Amino acid sequence: MVHSMIHVPTPADVARRQSPEIGPVTEGHAEALRTFAFFPYRGPKNAPGSVEPAELGRRAWEETLSALASLAEPEEWTDSNPTVRPLPILDSFLRYTHRRLVMEDKIAVTADGEYAASNTGLLTPHAExxxxxxxxxQHENAQHWFFVGWVAESNRDLLRNFDEPPQMAEYVTSASELVYDWRRELKLAYDHILGDNIDRFPPEMVKQPLRARQALDSAINLTLRRVRRNHKLVIPQWYPKLGEAGAQFLMPLDLTGDGTADLALVVSAVGDRAYRGHTVLTLDMAYTNARLVARPDSDWLAPSAAPIPAIDEAFDVDEARPVEV
Known part of the structure; x- marks a missing residue:
């Protein structure tokens, strides 16, 4: 039987519905992916009670990530820095993508409420x-949804239950928001950058805010000169705390003068004539934000993983037992 999907709002609809947190009010779906759905462990079974629930949750999530990485076209999902998180870049990508889909009300649900589906934004090697x-x-006092699996667009169950495939998350409303306009004036939130985030600067500048400001101004001037000759140097991104702020970018900052980026400046459009530099991010945080919009094609921003959001930090100790579906 074919079921209809819920209404998918346009970007203009989304922009009109603001919330005090990161975006518009959703249709009731949990914005944390592992609160939205239960992800079961399907690997080798241990004796009942021999594995703690938290460990089962960790194994289930690692299994879930590995399955998606295997189905998707090849991409670097690991990190050059040691981490206990499996496939940390994919982990962050999935969590933030889900959050954006919830903001846009793009979680597709069948008319009878029996199935839900979401678009990961990824493709198989054959471009499905x-x-x-x-x-x-079916389990009470648990997540509303049970994860069935990652499926390609030709999957029989997906086609049987949904008239149209769920839509991808969108982070821009026009192509112009993907290119930095160097003619606009750039204003910096110095108090926040140098006050609240001075600890992200190189160690030798943390205790010297004046030196940090001089290095910041110099790095921005150098980058703006280069942007006029190579617009790809500034990368589009999506920063959850900015919600529907319009065009958002990441600008590389070479603060030490060694020819490599130390931090990334988060920039967003304000009106039609100016940009605002909101904050600075470490490069792992920057890569996570940029990968949501597109796979970064830049020499200065290599694959690296940021810490997961606080809302998603704990493995789901209270997850309900898997149910057969």
Whole structure:
């Protein structure tokens, strides 16, 4: 039987519905992915009670990430820095993509409420879109949805239950928001950058705010000169705390003069004539934000993983037992 999907609002609809946190009010879906759905462990079984729930949750999530990485076209999802998180870049990508889909009300649900699906934004090696497929969880006092699996757009269950495939998350409303306009004036939030985030600067500048400001101004002037000759140097991104702020970019900052980026400046459009430099991010944080919009094609921003959001930090100790679907 074919079911209809919920209404998918346009970017203009989304922009009109502001919330005090990171975006518009959603249709009730949990914005944390592992609160939205239960992800079961399907690997080798241990004796009942021999594995703690938190460990089962960790194994289940690692298994879930590995399955998606295997289905998707090849991409660097690991990190050059040691981490206990499996596939940390993919981990962050999935969590933030889900959050954006919830903001845009793009979680597709069948008319009978039995199935849900979401677009991961990834493709298989044969360019089929990849979706997360979920079934209503039969277990009470648990997540509303039970994860069935990652499926390609030709999957029989997806086609059987949804008239149209779920839509991708969108981070811009026009192509112009993907290119930095060097003719606009750039204003910096110095108090926030040098006051609240001075600890992100190189160690030798942390205790010397005046030196840090001089290095910041010099780095920005150098980057702006280069941007006029290579617009790809400034990368489009999506920063959750800015919500629907319009065009958002990451600008490399070479603060030490060694020819490599030390931090990235978060820039967003304000009106039609100016940009505002909101804050500075470490390069791992910057890569996470940029990868949501597109795979970065830049020499200065290599694959690296940022810490996961606080809302998602803990493995789901309270996850309900898997149910057969």
């Amino acid at each position: 879109e990849i979706f997360g497929l979920y079934q209503r969880n």
